[in-house]
Amino acid sequence: MPIDATQPYDPNNVFAKILRGEIPCNKVFEDEWALAFHDIAPQAPVHVLVIPTGAYVSWDDFSARASAEEIAGFVRAVGHVAREQGLVEPGYRLLANLGADGGQEVPHLHVHLFGGAPLGRMIAR
Numbered sequence: 001m002p003i004d005a006t007q008p009y010d011p012n013n014v015f016a017k018i019l020r021g022e023i024p025c026n027k028v029f030e031d032e033w034a035l036a037f038h039d040i041a042p043q044a045p046v047h048v049l050v051i052p053t054g055a056y057v058s059w060d061d062f063s064a065r066a067s068a069e070e071i072a073g074f075v076r077a078v079g080h081v082a083r084e085q086g087l088v089e090p091g092y093r094l095l096a097n098l099g100a101d102g103g104q105e106v107p108h109l110h111v112h113l114f115g116g117a118p119l120g121r122m123i124a125r
């Protein structure tokens with residue numbers, strides 16, 4: 001069920017619980033700014049989620065409120081994970097869903113990193 005991305009941050013969302021270690025994840029990377037782990041229901045041979053360690057509902061919230069350090073750290077983490085997964089040469093796709101029309105279901109900013117096969121059209125018809 002898509003969320004209303006204008007809602008305040010919910011500290012009980014599933015990714016907040018993963019960040020606190022209350023729910024396990026298949027981790028691929030972690031630093032001060034970001035955590036990356038495999039999606040529980042992968043939609044490509046590689047499907048990794050990269051989330052900021054700070055409490056941000058969405059890309060809108062993050063781009064409006066995060067510090068320059070947080071933004072740089074998060075963006076660098078996404079690039080680092082893609083390189084570590086060997087996806088630069090074959091290519092990959094990044095996706096951040098936001099709100100109802102975007103189909104966002106978890107109210108903590110996450111970037112989907114897809115790769116490992118040709119991914120087809122940008123948006124399904």
Ligand code: 5GP
Pocket residue numbers: 014023025026037038039040041042096097103104105106
């Ligand atoms: P959204 O639609 O919000 O952009 O994507 C949420 C993603 O989170 C989905 O691809 C879904 O499979 C993934 N997801 C939801 N709950 C969990 C979980 O507990 N663990 C992991 N690893 N992924 C999850």
